[in-house]
Every structure is written in structure tokens, then in C-alpha cells.
Amino acid sequence: MGSYLLRRTLAAFVSLVGVTFITFLLIFLVPGDPAEMVAEARFGHAVGNREVELVRVREGFDQAIPIQYWRWMKHLLSLDLGHSLINRRPVVELIRSRLPATVLLACSSLLLSLAIALPAGLVAALRKDTWLDTAARLFALLGVSIPGFWLSYLLIMLFSLELKLLPVSGYGGLKNLIMPSLALGLGMTGLVARLLRASLLEVWEQDYLRAARANGIGERKILFKYALKNAMIPVVTVIGLQLGTLLSGTVIIESIFGWPGLGKLLLDGIFNRDFPLVQGCVLVVACCFIVINVLVDLLYAWLDPRIRWSTGG
């Protein structure tokens, strides 16, 4: 178990270093000369060559890429991601002010999604081939197929414009949280419900459940302990993968609902060609993704002892 944890952490660290390198290279993917962009931001639109060259030397844009990377990393390690080209505020500060909103949205979306998907998958499997199963499967299929942005507008039309129950957009109360969470988590809900149903049906046929029954274990325990822990193994894997999709989904959903989170910050940064801001946001999202993956792997190891002890390499 200890060595499994160590290996996973080590692998995560390597990914982190890779992420910083790719994030750094984003500067060169943005069309235009970075030195010119920085100079424009500092001195106004009508900058001359002199100002551009000044910035190029001061910020080190004239140096070799490895050296630039090294400088950038040194700043990063002291939590300095530079300043926004637009409003001159430190990127770290901007991210810090926006991150809680995104974390809130992602968590509530995840919880809401699981709260719908797990019971739906369970009921569908237990009531296989009844109308309940058909309804749950149809719902799951719709969930997987409907794009989140389209659902967002449907939800707004129904709950805000027609029924006037929920605010169209904004941030603050619980009412603001409902529609974006639903829209963001919909795909995951459908996928998890379908997978749990399939996985549980497969586990249901296994000899160890029959053996447990023959030993007098009660049906409730068979389902919630003996079967479910086995059935959750593939489901947890997919939840882990879906969390990445959830994070990237925030970019669109936050824009639609005017949610002041990281996704919207990132999108604004891209539209404004504010590359330090884009770098910062991408870096933070990527780090979140890696950390989540390590956590999912640990959960996976807890679920499946065969993973824990397969310490092959």
C-alpha cells in the first residue's frame, strides 16, 4: 500500500513538471510578439520600437527558451504568476478571488450528479426490464447526449423565464447554484447511471454473491456491501475521468450563467490575449486535475485490494 501511494505521488509530480512546461510554452502559441503585447499593456496602444525592446530585455524575452522557462519557474515557485496585461493585478490574486466559485460549482455539480446517478443506476439494475429501468435508461441516454450549453438555455427558459422560480444568472445564493450545477453535471449523471447499472448487473451474476447467499447473508447486505463495492470499481474510474470534463465544462457553463469562476476568468483572458492570466488559469486547472486523479487512484486502491498489492514495478 505504501509503495503504491509513493509511486502514484511520484507519477503525479512528473505530470506536474510536464504541465508547467506546456503552460509556459503557451506564450509562444498566442499569435503575436509577447514583448509587444506586454509593452502595449504597459505604455498604451501607441508603443514604439524602443519601448518594445526595453520590455524584451527587461522581461528576458530575448533569451533562450530554457532560460526563460527557468526564470518563469523561479517565479512560479514563489507563487508569482506575473501580472494581468489588462488590469495589472497579480494573476495569483485574480485566481484566488475566482477559484472558490468554481470549486463550489464543481463540487455541487458532482454531488448533485452522483445523488441522481447512483440511485438511478441502482434502481435500474434491481428492476431490470421494468418501466423503472426503461425510464432510468432513457434519462441516462438523454443525459449523455444533450450538450450542457443547450440544456442551460432550456433550463433558463423553463425555470427563469416561464416559471420565474430561479434567477437567470448570477452568483450568491443557493438558487443561483441549481441550474449551473445541473447543466454542468448532466453528462456525468447519465454516464454514471448507465455504468452502475451495467456493472451491478454483471456483479449480480458472480459466484461470490451466490456463495454469500448460501451462507445466509441477508439480501440487504448482499446488495449494499458485497455487490456494490465490486460494482463501484469501474464507476469510480469513470467518475475520475469525468471530473476532468467537469472542470473544462465550467468554462462554458460559467459564461452562460455569469458565474464568476475560474472558467470565466480563463475565457476572458483568452479573448483579451492576456497570456499571463491564461497561463495561470491553465496551470491551476491542470494541477486540480492531477490532484483529483491521485485522490481517485487512492479511492480505487481502497475499493480493490488487487490494485493495492500489485506492486509489480
Next chain:
Amino acid sequence: MSALLQIERLSVTYNLNGRALPALQEVDLCLAPGEKLGLVGESGAGKTTLASAVMGLLPRGATVKGAILFKGQTLSSPLLARLRGREMVLIPQNVYNSLNPVFSIGQQMEDLLVKAQLPRQKRQQLILELLGKVRLPRPQELPGSYPHQLSGGMKQRILLAMGLSRSPSLVLADEPTKGLDPVRRMGILRLVKELVSRNGQSLILITHDLKAAVYLCDTVALMYRGELVEIIPASCLLTAGLHPYTRALLAAAPERGLAIPACGEGPPSPAAVQGCPYSLVCPICLPACRKKKPPLFSVGPGHMVRCGKVA
């Protein structure tokens, strides 16, 4: 002495995509307390179906006709829920997948003792005792280990320990030596014999192996295509088996070079045969056998045969 288990005209039909598949046909069996019965037949003869029917563990969609009585009471599902694991257990067939892969041996065994309301330490001690009883080496290391870390022989012993944990009066062992090498096989058989006879428990042993049945059992029942064809005291089986199917099985024993005389594949479905189900491959079949299924004839004390020739 009244019977522990009484099976009366038990028929089981599986439903395979709307097609009726008869698995057991009018089986009558009686098991006295402490009696050990061997159930022998080739794959698909209905041995496991019989055990599942007794345990109430038939798959969804199976139709059951006839009656099963345990200690004089007709088995119903609420009664079965009370009896399973306490009064009757099934030692499962597939050793390799019969322990839950995601729980430790200790966790799985503890679930069987939960009802006993014992303090934790006492339960742990009891588990070690049970593991010791099935002669597992170093039992103290086992509760913390997981099924994938254990060999087939160890798993089989653990399954035995679990099944016998609450001293049931009826033990159904479904091919307990399946998939084990010959050395382990003998060890398991010896262990089953010792444990079951020590407590005077009744046993139904399902097996392909005639010699295992003779070794462990008082009576052997031979099944062919869902029907009992011969019931015989185990001591007479090797010498006085009468039914042509019994004789074919005896002749197919490995030390005789595995020659299978006139056995072969049977008809596609036993329902398709009018008379004796064995008549299609029977070397001594009479014309009458093809028309009408012979009943079970009593040919001696505790010895019955379903064969037209014997009558």
C-alpha cells in the same frame, strides 16, 4: 426416524429466452439425519440444479414443481432465509470466484458471526479457531489477506470453514474438489469426511468422481439428464451397479483407460425423448424402453434402478 430432507417429485424448468429447458424431472429423494448422499452424473445432469433448488438459490425465471421438506416443513422463501447458513449450507462449486475479491477473509468470515453478538476479540478468536479446524497452516495470517493472495486449495478450505461455522445440520458440497490438483483433492475429501462425520451432519456431495462418492457417502444417487437412474448403497456401487449408465461411468474410470463404451452425446433435449432418456445411447435398450419411461424398481435394500431391462 423421520427424514431430515425429503424431496418429492421435484421438477425444475429453466426459461431460456422463452424456451422451456427442463433440468430436473420428478426427482424423489430422502435423506436421513446424519446420512451422506453422493450425487453423481455428468455435467448437465441436474446435480447443481437439485442443490440450488434445495437452497432456494435457483436463478430468476426457473419454475419449480413438487415439494421439498426440511425437518418436515415445506421450504418457503422466508423459511429458507432463516435456514440458509444456519441449518443448511452450500459449499460452492467455483472455488476461484466464490470469495468476494474486495473484502478480506476476516471481514467475510466475521459477517457470518455477526448474529452471534460476540465482542470483537472473541469473534477474532472464533475465526482463528474455524480456520485451524480446516487445517490451514498459519491461520493467524489469513484474516488480513485477500482472496487473490490465496491458492485454490486454501480458498476451498476457507469456504469449508465458512460453511461449517454455524454447525448446519445439512451440508451440500457442490464438487468441492473441482479445479484442484489430485493431492489437494484427497486432502479436501479427507477433511470433509472428518468434519462432517465428527458432528453427525448430513451431507449431499455432488461430484463427477465415483470413487470420491464411495469414499465419503453411505448412498450414491446417479443422475442422467435430470432424472435419477439409480440409487445404491455406496458399498455396493463398484460391484453391483446395475443401470447401464452406472456401468458406463464405472467403465470410464481412468484406471481402465477412460474407455467410454456407448455413451456419447445424448439428444438435444430430454423432453424430446418419449421413453427412457438413456434409450438413445443405451447398449441394452429394449423396444419397450423407447415407448415408455421405466419407473424406479427396487432391486434390493436401499437399491433402486430405473431400467426396463432390470425389471
